[in-house]
Amino acid sequence: MSSDRSEPLIPPVHPFLSNRWLNAATLVVAGALQTLTFSPFHVWWLGPVSMLLIVLATLPLAARRLFPAGWFTGMGLFGSGASWVYISISEFGNTSIPVSILLTVLFVAGLALFPALAFWFWGKLARNSAMRRLILFPAIWVLGDWLRGWLLTGFPWLYLGTAHTDGPLAGLAPVMGVHGLTFLIAASGAAMFAAGWLVYKQRHASAGILAVLTLVPWLLSPALNRVDWTDLSTEPTSVAAMQGNVPQQIKWDPEFLKDQIVAYLGMTETYWDTDLILWPETAIPIPQDQAGKIIDHIKETLGDESTLITGIPWYGYSERADGFTFHNSITAIGNGEGMYHKQKLVPFGEYVPLEGILRGLIGFFDLPMSSFTRGPENQGPLEANGTRVMPFICYEVAYPDFLARNAVNTDLLLTISNDGWFGDSVGPLQHLQIARMRALETGRYMIRGTNNGVTAIIDNKGQITARIPQFERAVLTGEVFKASGSTPYMSTASWPVLTLALILIVFVRERVIPKD
Numbered sequence: 436m437s438s439d440r441s442e443p444l445i446p447p448v449h450p451f452l453s454n455r456w457l458n459a460a461t462l463v464v465a466g467a468l469q470t471l472t473f474s475p476f477h478v479w480w481l482g483p484v485s486m487l488l489i490v491l492a493t494l495p496l497a498a499r500r501l502f503p504a505g506w507f508t509g510m511g512l513f514g515s516g517a518s519w520v521y522i523s524i525s526e527f528g529n530t531s532i533p534v535s536i537l538l539t540v541l542f543v544a545g546l547a548l549f550p551a552l553a554f555w556f557w558g559k560l561a562r563n564s565a566m567r568r569l570i571l572f573p574a575i576w577v578l579g580d581w582l583r584g585w586l587l588t589g590f591p592w593l594y595l596g597t598a599h600t601d602g603p604l605a606g607l608a609p610v611m612g613v614h615g616l617t618f619l620i621a622a623s624g625a626a627m628f629a630a631g632w633l634v635y636k637q638r639h640a641s642a643g644i645l646a647v648l649t650l651v652p653w654l655l656s657p658a659l660n661r662v663d664w665t666d667l668s669t670e671p672t673s674v675a676a677m678q679g680n681v682p683q684q685i686k687w688d689p690e691f692l693k694d695q696i697v698a699y700l701g702m703t704e705t706y707w708d709t710d711l712i713l714w715p716e717t718a719i720p721i722p723q724d725q726a727g728k729i730i731d732h733i734k735e736t737l738g739d740e741s742t743l744i745t746g747i748p749w750y751g752y753s754e755r756a757d758g759f760t761f762h763n764s765i766t767a768i769g770n771g772e773g774m775y776h777k778q779k780l781v782p783f784g785e786y787v788p789l790e791g792i793l794r795g796l797i798g799f800f801d802l803p804m805s806s807f808t809r810g811p812e813n814q815g816p817l818e819a820n821g822t823r824v825m826p827f828i829c830y831e832v833a834y835p836d837f838l839a840r841n842a843v844n845t846d847l848l849l850t851i852s853n854d855g856w857f858g859d860s861v862g863p864l865q866h867l868q869i870a871r872m873r874a875l876e877t878g879r880y881m882i883r884g885t886n887n888g889v890t891a892i893i894d895n896k897g898q899i900t901a902r903i904p905q906f907e908r909a910v911l912t913g914e915v916f917k918a919s920g921s922t923p924y925m926s927t928a929s930w931p932v933l934t935l936a937l938i939l940i941v942f943v944r945e946r947v948i949p950k951d
Contacts, residue, residue: 452492459507461492466511466550472598473516474868475861479602482595486624490572494565494628498558505554505579509547516593518543519860523784527683527856546583546590553579560943567943569629573621574936577614581933584834588782591833592865595620600871600897603653606660608875608897609922613835615932619652664922665878665895671914672822672847674882675706676713678890680908683855686886692720696729699745702910708738709912711819713884714745716763716829716851722750723766723774733768742771742819746828746851749776753808760808765817765826765851773817776810777828779837784856816845822917824849832866836928838873843925846917848874848881855887863889863905871897878922880915 451457465488471478472485493504520542525535557575561567584591596616599605604616611618626649633642679698685691699718706712719726726747733743749764762776763785777785785807816823825845827838829852842848850870854863867889874881875897883891888905892913901913 452495458492458496459503461488462504462507463511463514465489465492466508466513467515469512469593469595470516470861472595473593473861474864477598477601479598482598482620483623483627485595486572486576486621487627488624490569490625490628493554494568498562501558502551502555504551505557506544506547506551508554509550510543512550512593513543513546516861516865517546517590519857519862522858522860522862523856526858549579549583549586550576553582560940569625571939571943572625573618574939576621577618577932578936580617581614581929588780589834591835592869594835597869597872600868600875604656605875605897606656606658606662607652608872609662609664609878609924610659611932612839612876612924612929613872614929615924618932618936623649623653660896663878663895665918665920667880667895668846668917668919671916672820673710674713674892674911674913674915675703675709675711676882676884676890676892676903676911677702677715677718678885678888678903678907678909678911679715679718680887680906681855683853686717686853686855687720695720698908700732702908703743706910706912707736708741710741711822711824711882711915712737712741712743713849713851713882714743715884715886715890716746716765716853717748718745718886719747722748722761723764724750730768737769739770740820741769743768744771744817744819744824744826744849746853748807749774755811761806762810763807763828764810765828767817767819767824771817771819771824773815775814775817775826775828777807777831778810778812778814779831779834780807780809781830814841817849822846826850829853832870832873835873835876839877839925839928842877842879843921845879846919847915848877848879849884850881851884853886854889859906867891871899876922876924877918878920878925879918882915 452461465485468481468485472482489508493501496504518539521535521539524530524538525532530538553575557568557571561571580594583589594613594617596604596613599608599616604619608616626645630642630645633645677699679695679702681695696719699714703712719729737743744765744767746765749762751759753760764774764776766774816825823845824847825841827848827850832838832850852866854866857863867883870881870883871893874893874895878895880895881893883889883893889902890911891902892900892911892915894900895918901911903909903911
């Protein structure tokens with residue numbers, strides 16, 4: 436059978452898959468199942484099941500139908516896993532409900548174009564050859580994820596490998612990173628279908644070999660989880676992180692700015708001698724050039740060996756921007772030094788694309804503090820009592836390769852955020868799980884400070900050692916340990932798995948695999 440023919444090579448496994456709308460519904464469900472693998476649900480085993488369903492639904496389709504198939508899959512995934520943006524748009528963006536719904540649908544539909552494009556490419560490469568499609572499936576999925584992580588600033592959220600902070604593949608995260616785990620999950624789904632098909636064809640030996648090869652990484656990973664890729668110090672660093680639980684509605688109200696600072700000073704009253712004190716993103720809600728008295732008061736009150744790290748906007752002249760500009764920043768005060776300007780800005784929340792056109796159209800395009808400028812690349816860590824602390828602000832922790840690259844030659848990771856934008860949704864809990872994966876990939880402790888949760892201390896295995904519940908004003912205390920050395924993933928980032936994906940594409944493209 437020629438690879439250019441439009442009819443499917445493998446008939447639908449079940450008759451209902453031959454119905455176009457039921458097939459589409461299956462793909463939507465398969466995408467939505469992936470959301471259940473993440474926090475707060477943690478049903479990690481639904482990852483391979485989702486991939487198996489996607490293969491079942493797409494393998495019978497003609498190549499020309501794979502683009503909409505990918506889009507339906509993306510609608511299921513992002514519609515269930517990222518529609519929390521509605522809260523930001525509606526409740527805090529001063530936007531009407533109908534417009535908020537429309538913008539949320541457009542956001543989800545736009546994200547769904549990434550798997551749609553990946554599936555379109557999948558069809559172009561494999562045509563209607565079932566064998567080619569099965570071999571290419573994990574490569575295409577991972578490349579689609581990678582593209583989504585950087586194009587148009589990127590949306591590196593809902594990577595399926597993230598679900599394994601508490602799953603059996605966690606031990607491979609410091610070796611392969613999140614994209615490597617996703618590759619294994621996608622390959623497992625494709626392998627389950629292939630093994631079943633081989634059994635149906637009475638090729639039991641081949642099915643058995645494939646099953647064993649598929650199980651190897653799942654069985655090897657738990658043993659690797661006991662390997663310490665980095666060396667931890669024996670002397671702990673004491674930590675106190677303040678969660679102010681400031682309502683988002685008053686966060687930037689001029690009448691309440693002083694009250695917020697007073698609240699954080701009061702929360703810190705009995706912790707000034709702690710080694711490392713952390714306030715969350717923009718805890719000081721006025722630019723550093725206007726906060727001199729506050730910073731001086733903190734310096735005078737801190738213990739001799741203590742450092743306070745806080746989020747604070749920065750305003751000043753920038754040669755890079757050739758003018759005065761705002762940055763979303765974090766600074767070290769006391770027995771430490773350094774300031775870091777956020778590099779990965781959130782569209783509309785921190786800057787407005789096509790600002791000249793969109794500003795003023797609706798409230799969502801005029802959010803407070805939505806005129807930040809991206810910070811320069813290759814910024815160094817903060818210093819805190821001799822500890823090299825690499826900070827990441829909010830959304831930045833979601834970029835795996837970015838964080839791994841910046842974590843090299845640092846002792847400790849730190850992330851601050853204000854997840855109040857997402858209300859009582861799954862968004863903040865997904866964000867926490869993403870931070871856990873970054874700690875696991877780099878073999879380093881991470882301190883996470885947030886305005887309203889979840890503030891937590893995460894160890895070098897990605898496990899939470901202490902946390903504060905959401906929506907409470909409280910202080911988190913605990914200990915962290917400095918790390919030295921690098922994990923294999925920090926040395927290579929995602930290039931090995933991306934290279935493997937490209938090799939598979941070349942392998943198929945050069946017709947090593949038969950067409951039929």
